[in-house]
Amino acid sequence: MINNKTNKYLFLSLLSLIIIGTALYGLLTHTFPTPASSTHFKTIANKQVSLKQLQGKVVLVTFWASNCPSCLKEIPHLISLYNDYHQRGLELFAIAMHYDRPNYVVNASKAYQIPYDIVLDLQGQLASAFGDISLTPTTLLINSNGEIIYQNTGIFDLQAMQTLIESLLPIQGNK
Numbered sequence: 001m002i003n004n005k006t007n008k009y010l011f012l013s014l015l016s017l018i019i020i021g022t023a024l025y026g027l028l029t030h031t032f033p034t035p036a037s038s039t040h041f042k043t044i045a046n047k048q049v050s051l052k053q054l055q056g057k058v059v060l061v062t063f064w065a066s067n068c069p070s071c072l073k074e075i076p077h078l079i080s081l082y083n084d085y086h087q088r089g090l091e092l093f094a095i096a097m098h099y100d101r102p103n104y105v106v107n108a109s110k111a112y113q114i115p116y117d118i119v120l121d122l123q124g125q126l127a128s129a130f131g132d133i134s135l136t137p138t139t140l141l142i143n144s145n146g147e148i149i150y151q152n153t154g155i156f157d158l159q160a161m162q163t164l165i166e167s168l169l170p171i172q173g174n175k
Contacts, residue, residue, distance in 0.1 A: 092116035098124035
């Protein structure tokens with residue numbers, strides 16, 4: 001007969017194997033840096049943008065929706081990042097999901113006084129180009145070589161994002 005101590009040991013061993021296996025699978029199937037899409041898009045201000053022309057800059061892309069509470073909660077963080085780092089080379093684009101009504105997106109951009117570029121993904125092509133993004137908010141950070149080095153679904157940690165952006169941008173005074 002197996003006693004409780006043995007059962008507990010077997011359970012913990014099995015749990016450890018599952019956790020280690022899941023972590024290894026994640027590391028082996030998701031490699032960073034990932035090349036960013038060479039997609040073209042147009043902002044609501046009618047500005048044409050290509051990620052290829054932004055090589056040499058750090059680019060933050062966030063997928064959002066005007067009816068997403070977490071997305072709206074994240075806007076002040078994005079504005080802060082834009083204000084703090086745009087002059088040093090950070091480009092920031094908020095891509096509205098295909099299901100978001102354009103007038104709602106425009107109204108939200110005005111209500112929140114968003115200074116960074118907003119893009120409408122009317123056909124879902126941009127979400128597809130960036131790896132079939134379906135959840136909001138989803139944030140991607142692209143280094144100056146055009147590689148996606150960070151992806152997060154849900155609200156990102158502002159302090160960690162600041163640290164990451166700082167590590168990618170040139171030191172002030174060394175442009």
